[in-house]
Amino acid sequence: NAGVTQTPKFQVLKTGQSMTLQCAQDxxxxxxxxxxxxxxxxxxxxxxSASEGTTDKGEVPNGYNVSRLNKREFSLRLESAAPSQTxxxxxxxxxxxxxxxxxxxxGSWLTVV
Amino acid sequence: AQSVTxxxxxxxxxxxxxxxxxxxxxxxVPPYLFWYVQYPNQGLQLLLKYTSAATLVKGINDFEAExxxxxxxxxxxxxxxxxxxxxxxxxxxxxxxGNTPLVFGKGTRLSVIA
Numbered sequence: 001n002a003g004v005t006q007t008p009k010f011q012v013l014k015t016g017q018s019m020t021l022q023c024a025q026d027x028x029x030x031x032x033x034x035x036x037x038x039x040x041x042x043x044x045x046x047x048x049s050a051s052e053g054t055t056d057k058g059e060v061p062n063g064y065n066v067s068r069l070n071k072r073e074f075s076l077r078l079e080s081a082a083p084s085q086t087x088x089x090x091x092x093x094x095x096x097x098x099x100x101x102x103x104x105x106x107g108s109w110l111t112v113v
Numbered sequence: 114a115q116s117v118t119x120x121x122x123x124x125x126x127x128x129x130x131x132x133x134x135x136x137x138x139x140x141x142v143p144p145y146l147f148w149y150v151q152y153p154n155q156g157l158q159l160l161l162k163y164t165s166a167a168t169l170v171k172g173i174n175d176f177e178a179e180x181x182x183x184x185x186x187x188x189x190x191x192x193x194x195x196x197x198x199x200x201x202x203x204x205x206x207x208x209x210x211g212n213t214p215l216v217f218g219k220g221t222r223l224s225v226i227a
Contacts, residue, residue: 035217
């Protein structure tokens with residue numbers, strides 16, 4: 001019963017390094033999302049993909065890129081990591097339409113030093 | 114644009130007491146409303162959601178929420194708090210049209226005192 005799986009779970013980066021967070025879902029969902037969570041800020045949307053082949057910016061897209069590789073997979077890339085990108089990152093997926101439940105992965109803890 | 118406001122970043126209750134977590138939304142069209150719970154070091158899981166059927170929505174672990182259009186509110190309640198309810202709770206809003214993602218409130222951390 002995997003649901004949404006994201007890797008890695010923990011990562012420490014040096015400023016300027018790049019990395020990719022991987023996410024896969026096995027629920028045949030059309031829509032996928034990347035959020036970041038910071039203390040006192042709730043969850044903020046970085047990018048989302050309403051369907052395979054489309055991506056859109058969310059509230060805080062600067063410094064990130066995404067790829068919807070196929071219907072199952074949606075990756076988030078940090079090209080040149082900055083300390084401000086230290087955060088917990090959550091991948092999520094849902095069916096299309098506003099009333100659908102969004103299902104979350106377990107999170108990826110990223111520290112940029 | 115839609116938004117969600119959660120009143121109180123931290124709520125503390127005694128075990129067995131009523132839990133009330135407040136959520137107000139701003140929306141120009143009928144919303145869908147959600148409550149999610151996050152236990153320490155875990156992802157978010159759905160507690161309950163309102164999708165324009167009954168205004169009183171029941172969720173898991175005896176939580177419920179009532180959609181009040183006149184007050185633009187969707188407060189979360191539980192009659193009797195349990196120690197295991199200690200977690201962070203997020204209210205979120207989305208809409209029927211298009212594929213607009215959920216917009217989350219900043220969260221309310223619930224502490225339960227023995």
